[in-house]
Amino acid sequence: MGAFNVNKKTVIITGASGGFGSELTKILINEHGCRVIGVGRSREKMEALAGSLGDNSAKFKYFLFDVSERENWRKFAALLDRKGVIPGLLINNAGIMPPFERFEDEDGELAKKVIDTNLMSVIYGCEAMIPLLKRSRRAGIVNISSSSAFSPSVGIAVYSASKAAVRNFSMSLAEELDPDISVTAVCPGFAKTDLFRDNGFTEEDYEFISGLGSDKEEIARAIIKGVSDGKKLIVCGKDSLLMNAMSSVLPVKSNELYSKVLKESTLPMFSNLKK
Numbered sequence: 083m084g085a086f087n088v089n090k091k092t093v094i095i096t097g098a099s100g101g102f103g104s105e106l107t108k109i110l111i112n113e114h115g116c117r118v119i120g121v122g123r124s125r126e127k128m129e130a131l132a133g134s135l136g137d138n139s140a141k142f143k144y145f146l147f148d149v150s151e152r153e154n155w156r157k158f159a160a161l162l163d164r165k166g167v168i169p170g171l172l173i174n175n176a177g178i179m180p181p182f183e184r185f186e187d188e189d190g191e192l193a194k195k196v197i198d199t200n201l202m203s204v205i206y207g208c209e210a211m212i213p214l215l216k217r218s219r220r221a222g223i224v225n226i227s228s229s230s231a232f233s234p235s236v237g238i239a240v241y242s243a244s245k246a247a248v249r250n251f252s253m254s255l256a257e258e259l260d261p262d263i264s265v266t267a268v269c270p271g272f273a274k275t276d277l278f279r280d281n282g283f284t285e286e287d288y289e290f291i292s293g294l295g296s297d298k299e300e301i302a303r304a305i306i307k308g309v310s311d312g313k314k315l316i317v318c319g320k321d322s323l324l325m326n327a328m329s330s331v332l333p334v335k336s337n338e339l340y341s342k343v344l345k346e347s348t349l350p351m352f353s354n355l356k357k
């Protein structure tokens with residue numbers, strides 16, 4: 083897969099309303115002359131993002147729908163088709179993360195929601211958008227996985243399964259669609275975003291995440307650089323790079339070590355893992 087020019091593309095970004103998605107939107111519009119079609123559920127957050135774009139706000143449009151529903155993607159694709167929109171890049175970024183918890187204590191309904199939002203949305207999004215992306219001279223798909231794809235430590239069984247599946251789905255699709263559509267899987271490490279909003283994290287937890295991880299803008303820039311360089315797999319954030327290196331050499335031992343550290347941690351975010 084050769085270099086990929088993101089400049090001036092029409093980009094669809096799921097989860098554009100927050101975190102990495104908002105940062106990607108701002109950089110792609112303000113620095114790469116892109117038009118962005120954001121997808122999310124919160125009108126308020128989308129309006130705030132549009133407002134932050136100032137003179138460039140006309141380059142941002144948004145649609146509100148739940149990406150975990152296949153029918154919503156079908157309707158969205160039909161709408162873009164009718165309007166003659168030719169997307170050049172699809173970034174499947176929307177995702178959720180439940181609190182760190184042992185699988186036995188978890189609710190099966192929440193597990194389904196995590197799989198539907200993190201994995202099925204990516205599959206439905208690709209299914210609906212590939213026919214439209216193929217109309218572009220050179221198109222790309224970027225699917226946001228996570229460092230948890232290669233570090234399935236204690237407390238994140240379903241989340242890490244969803245993210246490992248996103249990574250493998252992307253890497254398989256990359257070989258099927260090459261060279262017409264470039265496909266990239268991204269494995270970022272921790273960054274302070276709203277991903278943890280329902281997890282009841284304390285200031286102490288956020289301090290830990292900020293110290294260990296990266297800034298969300300830094301991650302967004304690493305994604306755009308990796309995609310522009312034509313990478314099929316992007317590992318970004320210092321914690322993710324370290325975990326990736328360790329898991330390639332010691333896949334089982336490294337995971338045992340992370341799990342031990344989390345179980346012994348005194349941080350409130352890991353308090354449910356003590357058993």
Ligand SMILES: NC(=O)c1ccc[n+]([C@@H]2O[C@H](COP(=O)([O-])OP(=O)(O)OC[C@H]3O[C@@H](n4cnc5c(N)ncnc54)[C@H](OP(=O)(O)O)[C@@H]3O)[C@@H](O)[C@H]2O)c1
Nearest residue numbers: 097100101102122123124148149176177272273275276277
């Ligand atoms: N932050 C991290 O440490 C980290 C690390 C590795 C990977 N990731 C991954 O990076 C991606 C972005 O996460 P983030 O950290 O930027 O989190 P975030 O700030 O919570 O942003 C995620 C966005 O996804 C949207 N979303 C969630 N469920 C949706 C649904 N069913 N339908 C439509 N939109 C939905 C939300 O928009 P609405 O509120 O408008 O619905 C939200 O703005 C996720 O896939 C996450 O798993 C994050």
